[in-house]
Amino acid sequence: MLAKGEKMNTARIREKVAFTVLGLITLLVVLPIVLTIVYMIKNGAGAVTWEFLTQSPRNGMKEGGIFPAIVGTIILIIGTMLFSLPLGILSAIYLVEYAKDNLFTRLIKLSVVNLSGIPSIVYGLFGFTLFVMVLKFGTSILAGSLTLAIMSLPVVITATKEALESVPASFREISLSLGATKWQTIRYCVLPYSIPGILTGTVLSLSRAAGETAPILFTVAAFYLPRLPRSVFDQVMALPYHLYVISTQVPNMPAKLSFATGLVLIGLVFLMNLVSIILRAHYRKKRQW
Amino acid sequence: MAKKVSEYVIEACIKLSGLVVIIFVVSIFLFLLKDSLSLFGVHSVRDFLFGTRWLPISEPPKFGVIPLFLGSLYVTLGAIILCVPVGIGAAMFIAEVAPQYLKNILKSLIEILAAIPSVVLGFIGIVWLGPFLRETLGLKTGMCGLTGSLLLAFMALPTVISISEDAIISVPKTYREAAFGLGATRWQTLWRIILPASSSGIIAAVMLGIGRVIGETMVVMMVTGNSPVIPKSLLLPLRTLTATVAGEMGETVSGSEHYFALFAVGLILFIITFIINLIADVCLRRARK
Numbered sequence: 195m196l197a198k199g200e201k202m203n204t205a206r207i208r209e210k211v212a213f214t215v216l217g218l219i220t221l222l223v224v225l226p227i228v229l230t231i232v233y234m235i236k237n238g239a240g241a242v243t244w245e246f247l248t249q250s251p252r253n254g255m256k257e258g259g260i261f262p263a264i265v266g267t268i269i270l271i272i273g274t275m276l277f278s279l280p281l282g283i284l285s286a287i288y289l290v291e292y293a294k295d296n297l298f299t300r301l302i303k304l305s306v307v308n309l310s311g312i313p314s315i316v317y318g319l320f321g322f323t324l325f326v327m328v329l330k331f332g333t334s335i336l337a338g339s340l341t342l343a344i345m346s347l348p349v350v351i352t353a354t355k356e357a358l359e360s361v362p363a364s365f366r367e368i369s370l371s372l373g374a375t376k377w378q379t380i381r382y383c384v385l386p387y388s389i390p391g392i393l394t395g396t397v398l399s400l401s402r403a404a405g406e407t408a409p410i411l412f413t414v415a416a417f418y419l420p421r422l423p424r425s426v427f428d429q430v431m432a433l434p435y436h437l438y439v440i441s442t443q444v445p446n447m448p449a450k451l452s453f454a455t456g457l458v459l460i461g462l463v464f465l466m467n468l469v470s471i472i473l474r475a476h477y478r479k480k481r482q483w
Numbered sequence: 484m485a486k487k488v489s490e491y492v493i494e495a496c497i498k499l500s501g502l503v504v505i506i507f508v509v510s511i512f513l514f515l516l517k518d519s520l521s522l523f524g525v526h527s528v529r530d531f532l533f534g535t536r537w538l539p540i541s542e543p544p545k546f547g548v549i550p551l552f553l554g555s556l557y558v559t560l561g562a563i564i565l566c567v568p569v570g571i572g573a574a575m576f577i578a579e580v581a582p583q584y585l586k587n588i589l590k591s592l593i594e595i596l597a598a599i600p601s602v603v604l605g606f607i608g609i610v611w612l613g614p615f616l617r618e619t620l621g622l623k624t625g626m627c628g629l630t631g632s633l634l635l636a637f638m639a640l641p642t643v644i645s646i647s648e649d650a651i652i653s654v655p656k657t658y659r660e661a662a663f664g665l666g667a668t669r670w671q672t673l674w675r676i677i678l679p680a681s682s683s684g685i686i687a688a689v690m691l692g693i694g695r696v697i698g699e700t701m702v703v704m705m706v707t708g709n710s711p712v713i714p715k716s717l718l719l720p721l722r723t724l725t726a727t728v729a730g731e732m733g734e735t736v737s738g739s740e741h742y743f744a745l746f747a748v749g750l751i752l753f754i755i756t757f758i759i760n761l762i763a764d765v766c767l768r769r770a771r772k
């Protein structure tokens with residue numbers, strides 16, 4: 195009896211030790227995240243002024259602001275959305291509502307899996323050959339948006355798929371039993387309930403696209419272009435590429451401005467994530483099934 | 484009942500979108516293959532795959548991919564060795580040990596990490612981590628494989644943690660109840676029952692983490708020193724497959740041997756990540772059963 199009690203005791207002690215170690219490991223993950231954010235804010239916040247946000251870079255980018263880069267990134271986000279949203283949502287509708295278990299469906303699923311794994315620089319190469327060279331869009335907003343859109347497709351498709359699947363089958367059955375066609379059912383009984391979920395995933399995918407550098411390297415990004423674009427065939431500056439340029443290609447760059455640029459980029463991406471989180475919370479509260 | 488014309492149109496669009504996704508994957512592959520084959524018309528496949536020197540602008544140029552491949556391999560191995568134990572440990576803590584309020588905080592922090600653009604982490608590598616490692620380890624330069632591995636390990640954490648956590652959570656409740664019923668502690672249950680039961684999902688998490696690390700471009704281009712020689716150690720500058728494409732593409736003449744060689748590097752990246760994602764997908768599907 196005593197021996198058994200002791201054994202139990204060592205098991206309890208072991209549990210304590212193991213859980214403490216797991217806690218420390220988790221701290222090892224969490225601490226650098228907090229430090230990264232604090233580090234960027236501490237070094238960059240002072241330089242994020244109204245002038246910095248609204249003026250063009252001057253004097254070989256060592257002075258002035260990042261206005262063209264902010265505008266460029268926002269244009270690319272909108273461009274990406276215009277292409278990836280309809281295509282992604284329609285593909286997901288196909289997969290959830292129409293697809294039968296056949297070769298075609300399996301190929302689409304396999305393609306989505308693989309699109310999500312292709313390195314961003316390979317998207318850059320592809321976008322460069324197809325959009326810049328073959329289709330002759332040149333290094334342009336159009337080429338960059340299309341490249342980013344293809345890269346974001348798997349995220350949009352997966353998020354939409356999950357949103358559609360979370361609508362109970364009974365909604366569809368009732369609609370169909372009342373004589374609605376398949377598309378009417380999707381349009382009026384499935385999509386309205388999955389829109390918030392779709393938006394959540396889409397905003398998240400766009401925030402990722404906004405922070406990407408590799409796909410826009412050869413498709414749209416301009417090294418230094420202190421004016422706003424006039425058409426979709428113009429190049430633009432973009433925040434992530436601008437940060438890359440000033441932190442590696444510009445000698446004697448004031449560190450303050452690099453930190454501030456990084457902070458604005460993080461801020462933009464977090465803002466989009468926040469929108470996505472709020473949408474998700476709102477959606478969960480409203481859901482009634 | 485006759486369907487309306489608009490309904491035919493929309494259903495055609497939906498099916499077409501599914502097809503377009505497949506077309507993208509196939510065309511990415513074909514474009515890479517086409518340009519790679521242009522290289523192999525003038526340059527032997529063997530010299531490319533097994534060549535130990537990457538000298539694109541010497542006369543005659545040498546396009547041996549081994550130094551770049553080893554660069555990627557070293558950095559990836561370094562990152563995975565650091566990231567996997569920490570990531571799985573943190574996933575265990577979040578899934579099984581942390582109380583609900585802590586769980587929410589930890590998950591939000593990890594989402595924040597996932598949202599930080601890689602170019603920002605590269606920047607931190609340049610201004611802080613690189614110099615820090617140089618001083619503490621007494622290196623010639625902080626721009627080396629280790630700096631890359633550390634940052635990539637950090638970047639891959641959200642992928643490894645969230646997928647491992649899903650795998651741990653989705654182990655059926657009955658497993659836990661049976662173990663507790665037999666008098667096992669929570670730790671014994673977690674270590675001997677739940678972890679083995681979720682191994683497929685955890686392997687998938689590791690594979691996707693590897694895929695993310697191999698494909699990452701900006702961080703490695705900014706912090707690993709860009710030296711395309713066979714790396715003797717992680718403490719020396721090296722260069723990965725991705726960084727080579729991103730760094731040299733802007734300097735090549737379209738249609739030159741060098742240009743095609745970069746596409747061949749892209750093709751290798753595509754094939755590697757394709758295989759990794761396929762394995763991860765198979766594991767995930769097994770885990771779901």
